[in-house]
Amino acid sequence: MFVQCSFKVEEKVMYPSVSVCKKYAFDSESLDFDYYQDRGVNTFIGWLNIYSMSMEDQFYFFTLPGVENLTFPCTTTLGGMTPGRPCVFPIYWDGSQKDQCFRMQTPNPACLTKTNTGGYEADNFGYCPSNCSGELIGPKSPYNLATLKQKQYWYSNFYDLSSYENGFCHTFNPPQKSVPGLENRMYFMINNAYLDHDDYDIFLHENGQFWPRSDMFSIGQPEPVKVELNSDVEITFTIKEITSINSAIRPCIERDDYSFTKCVQKFAIKKTNCNIDYSAVGEDQQGTCSTENFLEYFKLLIRIKQSGLSDVIQESGCHPKCKVSQYSYQTIYKKTNWTSNWTAEVYVQPKSSITEYSVEYYTFDGSDLIGNIGGNLGLFLGWSLLTFVEALTFVLFMCKMRNKKK
Numbered sequence: 001m002f003v004q005c006s007f008k009v010e011e012k013v014m015y016p017s018v019s020v021c022k023k024y025a026f027d028s029e030s031l032d033f034d035y036y037q038d039r040g041v042n043t044f045i046g047w048l049n050i051y052s053m054s055m056e057d058q059f060y061f062f063t064l065p066g067v068e069n070l071t072f073p074c075t076t077t078l079g080g081m082t083p084g085r086p087c088v089f090p091i092y093w094d095g096s097q098k099d100q101c102f103r104m105q106t107p108n109p110a111c112l113t114k115t116n117t118g119g120y121e122a123d124n125f126g127y128c129p130s131n132c133s134g135e136l137i138g139p140k141s142p143y144n145l146a147t148l149k150q151k152q153y154w155y156s157n158f159y160d161l162s163s164y165e166n167g168f169c170h171t172f173n174p175p176q177k178s179v180p181g182l183e184n185r186m187y188f189m190i191n192n193a194y195l196d197h198d199d200y201d202i203f204l205h206e207n208g209q210f211w212p213r214s215d216m217f218s219i220g221q222p223e224p225v226k227v228e229l230n231s232d233v234e235i236t237f238t239i240k241e242i243t244s245i246n247s248a249i250r251p252c253i254e255r256d257d258y259s260f261t262k263c264v265q266k267f268a269i270k271k272t273n274c275n276i277d278y279s280a281v282g283e284d285q286q287g288t289c290s291t292e293n294f295l296e297y298f299k300l301l302i303r304i305k306q307s308g309l310s311d312v313i314q315e316s317g318c319h320p321k322c323k324v325s326q327y328s329y330q331t332i333y334k335k336t337n338w339t340s341n342w343t344a345e346v347y348v349q350p351k352s353s354i355t356e357y358s359v360e361y362y363t364f365d366g367s368d369l370i371g372n373i374g375g376n377l378g379l380f381l382g383w384s385l386l387t388f389v390e391a392l393t394f395v396l397f398m399c400k401m402r403n404k405k406k
Contacts, residue, residue, distance in 0.1 A: 002245060006358045012177035013350040015186055016204040016237060016327045020058060021166035021212045021224075023199040025158075026051040041294045045278060048158065048168075053191075055156050055170045059146035060189040060342040061086075061137040066178055068150065072143040074101075074135045076126025077183050080110060083126050084182035084347065086137045087111035101128035114338040124338075129183075137189065138341070145172070146188070157265075158278055159212050160301050166201045166212050166224075167301070173207045185349035189342035190227070198229040198343050204237060206325040208259030215309045219260055220324045225331055231344045234332040240356045243323045252322040263318035264304060272297040 026048065065071040074087040090099045091112050101109035104125060111132075114124040138144070145153065153173055160167025178184055190200060201224035203210060209219045216222075227233055246252050269275050274289035274297040289297065304312055313319055336345075 002360050003363045004358050004360050006356065008354050008356050010353050011355060013180050013353060013355070014177045014239065014325070015064065015174040015348065015350075016239075016325075017171055017173045017207045017210065018186070018188075018348065019169045019171040019203040019205065019210055019212065020188075020190065021169040021201045021203065022053060022058070023166050023201060024164055025160070025166060025168040026163050041276070041289055041291055044294075045276065048161070048278060052168045055146055055151075055154055056139065056148065058170050058191055059144075060139060060191045061141060061144050062146035062172065062188040063137075063143060064145065064172075064174055064178065064186040065184045067145060067153070067175060070143045070145065072135065072137065072141070073129055074111070074132040075129070075183060076111065076113060077129055078127075078181075079108075080106075080126035081123045082113040084185050084187070084349070085113040085126060086187075087126070087128060087132065087134075088113060088115050089134050089136060091115060100134040101132055116338040157261075160305050161298050162302060165305070167305075169203075169210075169212055171210065180350045180353045182349060185347055187345065187347040189340070190344045190346070192341075192343050200227040200344070201225070202227055202233075202235075202346060204235070204327045204329060204348075206321075206327075208261050209321065209324070210261050211264060211304070213305045217326070218309065218324075219320050220326045222328055225329070225346075227344050227346060229343055230336045232334040232336050233344065234347045234349075235329050236331075236349055236351050237327050237329040238351050238354075238356075240326045240328070240358060241323065242326055243357075243359045245360050245362065246322050251319050253319055254322045256321075256323070258321055260318055260320065264312070264316055267316040267318060268297060268300050268304065272300055 063070070063072045063075075065075070072086065076083050076085050076087065087101065088111065090097045092098070093102070093104065101111045104110050106125070106127070109128045109132075110125050111128050112125050135141070135143070139146075153175060155171045155173065156169070157171075158168050174186075192198070201212065203212060203221055203224050205216075205219070205221035210216075210221060211219075212224075214223060225233060225235055244250065244252055246254055272289075272293050274293040276289050276294070276297070304316075307315075330351075
């Protein structure tokens with residue numbers, strides 16, 4: 001039998017990995033290999049890259065304070081109306097252009113965080129850090145983490161090759177724990193898509209424990225956050241780290257470096273004998289994946305996404321980790337009515353500095369069993385020996401008394 005012991009610890013917070021997956025992954029409604037298989041694998045791989053958005057195209061700006069010491073200097077601090085948001089420059093105030101923070105009838109230098117074509121709302125202001133010198137967010141900002149210079153923190157992959165699904169995802173993996181707080185939160189701006197369908201699914205999950213599908217909470221991944229065109233979304237998350245015992249009834253993987261994602265990917269490659277390098281555009285890949293095998297691979301990815309998780313685990317042999325970081329979240333969703341150069345903005349922060357831990361133990365393990373057997377055996381033998389001595393003493397006493405009577 002098992003029992004769960006739970007406790008809470010106040011500490012720095014491990015932000016979840018964040019996967020951003022565009023609904024309708026390809027900006028082409030007719031990109032279907034089942035229909036175009038006569039064109040060959042190489043042509044189709046080329047189309048996948050042409051009609052999908054790269055990581056640098058997907059994000060207008062991405063930041064997590066502390067990573068590579070690239071903390072954006074103009075994120076508003078606590079005390080204003082809109083803390084933890086980037087300043088907007090330039091603005092026009094009392095007839096003059098302002099390119100830096102200034103005292104807008106405030107005790108400390110401040111900035112606006114939202115503007116629109118009709119002007120601004122005074123409530124949308126925040127106090128500036130002392131090192132803010134009018135820096136702007138954007139793709140070319142030296143503080144932007146969504147660049148190839150920071151590719152060690154990113155993983156991009158195709159999980160489903162259907163045109164109408166969210167099968168192409170860009171994942172950011174935080175390298176370290178962070179100090180909680182609005183001024184230290186992660187935020188990113190999603191670029192305008194090339195064509196239609198500007199909706200996105202955003203998944204929070206542990207590094208390496210991801211697949212863009214539902215029914216993944218046992219792996220630690222909750223249902224996705226839906227982000228639409230012209231939206232402002234705040235995501236507040238909590239963490240529960242669950243450690244389970246690997247058993248025949250509930251098998252799990254004990255290795256800390258195990259990746260459910262990579263395990264399923266390897267299963268799909270082995271099952272279909274199809275190993276595709278999506279980045280190798282223009283290269284001949286027929287040798288590593290024939291047209292027939294690629295069609296099987298295409299169909300298998302759909303089945304992995306649509307089948308129940310227990311069926312996927314049984315077929316692939318890819319079990320959850322024994323130690324799972326389980327993320328839950330709440331959202332505040334607003335439709336934007338202000339001017340911006342991006343489709344949507346997303347802010348992610350922990351609810352608190354508290355992490356809950358739940359550790360599973362045996363209620364009756366091997367040492368307990370041996371101890372109990374030994375104790376009971378000793379008790380039984382002790383009682384039997386004492387009874388035997390007492391009985392023998394009584395018999396001898398009776399014999400002695402009988403001899404005296406004679």
